[in-house]
Amino acid sequence: MGKGFFQVPTAINEPVKSYAPGSPEREEVLKQYEAYYNGKVDVPLYIGSEEIKTGNTRPISPPHEHKHIVGHYHLAEKKHVEQAISNCLEARKAWADLTWEQRAAIFLKAAELIAGPYRAKMNASTMLAQSKNIYQAEIDSACEIVDFLRFNVEYMSQIYSEQPESSEGVWNRVEYRPLEGFVYAITPFNFTAIAGNLPASAAMMGNVVVWKPSDSQVFSAKVIVDVFKEAGLPDGVINVIYGDPVMISDTLLASPDFAGIHFTGSTHVFKELWKQIGNNIHTYKTYPRIVGETGGKDFIIAHPTAKPQQVATAITRGAFEFQGQKCSAASRVYLPKSTANEILDLVKADVASFNKPGTPADMSNFITAVIHEGSFDKLAKYIDQAKADKDAEIIVGGGYDKSVGYFVEPTVILTTNPKYETMYTELFGPVVTVYIYEDKDWSKTLELVDGTSEYGLTGAVLAKDRYAIDEATRALQNAAGNFYINDKPTGAVVGQQPFGGARASGTNDKAGSMQNLLRWVSPRLIKETFVTPENYRYPFLG
Ligand SMILES: NC(=O)c1ccc[n+]([C@@H]2O[C@H](COP(=O)([O-])OP(=O)(O)OC[C@H]3O[C@@H](n4cnc5c(N)ncnc54)[C@H](O)[C@@H]3O)[C@@H](O)[C@H]2O)c1
């Protein structure tokens, strides 16, 4: 604490800009996109004060034009991972002792840099290398990351002000120490905001971090590093490395100073990391914090009283925005027989109104490419399987083509089998599976929704009937950590809908909330007694 009880600026959500034709923001982001498209970015490792170019590089290519190379990034060897550990432990000495308002100021400055001078760079790099259309980039790499930074500063100050009672003659106080060691942040490709938030939230609370971004998000990760540097984040607080994830994890998780993991990605990877941490538990100085937000098989269930147009819009946006590559994306849908045909016709009309999947540089494209060849091949396999299976049929889309970019058409599979494989397996693409239930089986269908998949991330119920809404809210209480009534299951906003799920979807520490920040501190209670006893006897012993 400095010399005052400081109040932080009240956090407000960053407004989403329109990018309407002729708007200055549209012109600026397209110009930046063009510059990145024609340039050659060279992304080093960031370790301590050094920017290391190992010479062992991988190309960066837009998913919508995979033969075009827009730069390279350098891969770490084991010695670089070890160097990252020692550098961040060195940086910890000053960072952990810096007064909290100085840390807060750095991240508030980063938020304003992203909201202003870096906005076009954040968006253009996310459009180019993660293939987001401008709207999807704006809500992620501009607004959501700004919101994470602003709201987390507010939550941090609330945490610090949470103090115990003190009885007469005693002063009890709690200090929220950073963890003793370093935090390992591992981030996914699909949200630039998550990539920035995972290392930043731990660092904000006084921790030092080794951050491993996804290979498919390195370009926008570099822009985040540029922002943090300009905001004045001291060297060594967040060290950034890329390369073989197994070697990197083996090295970091073997360190006695490993104090916590902040992960977002697939369930399988997180479970393997958890196992590895368990196997190494005797080597650590402290029990590591394990925070992971993972996969989903998110549902929409419509009641017969739901308005067909509203259900169709929830499906179109919930399942197909950013090509279904949101952990929250609707990927299994339950429709009542009485309105199913009308709803599906409306979805078909929506999809028919999209352009063919294409580049985000053409702002009229709603659908762009999926992230990489591995994802494309997986989706193509499930689409082909659905074409072949007797209990499934493709009623929308079903086409795919990787000759130029990894393009998969928005696809609707209709199944007669509520336990069909794509009703429980996460595909992570623009493919949604629909099951039609008899109207009278509403309550049984809620049981199906609850019991079909191992995940519990997001879900939505659409209904007019309040008894049905109430029944669904209770029956599905463990099926989703973010539950939406009469809305799509995507698009959580920091400060409004803290995000995360349980079951196989994660530890549900709610990104962008006080709960999450509490995982990155280890409270120390200090009791100070002003008149210290000098006699051991109880009063009744005289
Ligand atoms: N619940 C959430 O909040 C949330 C948010 C975003 C994404 N996700 C999930 O993330 C997944 C999509 O993202 P992705 O494709 O980047 O996930 P992924 O699991 O393939 O990769 C995530 C990160 O883990 C790293 N990784 C991969 N193998 C590893 C290993 N053996 N050891 C250490 N690190 C390893 C990757 O390099 C990447 O940095 C989906 O399952 C999605 O549901 C969840």
Ligand SMILES: N[C@@H](CCC=O)C(=O)O
């Ligand atoms: N927070 C985002 C999802 C993040 C996962 O990919 C949403 O609510 O749509």
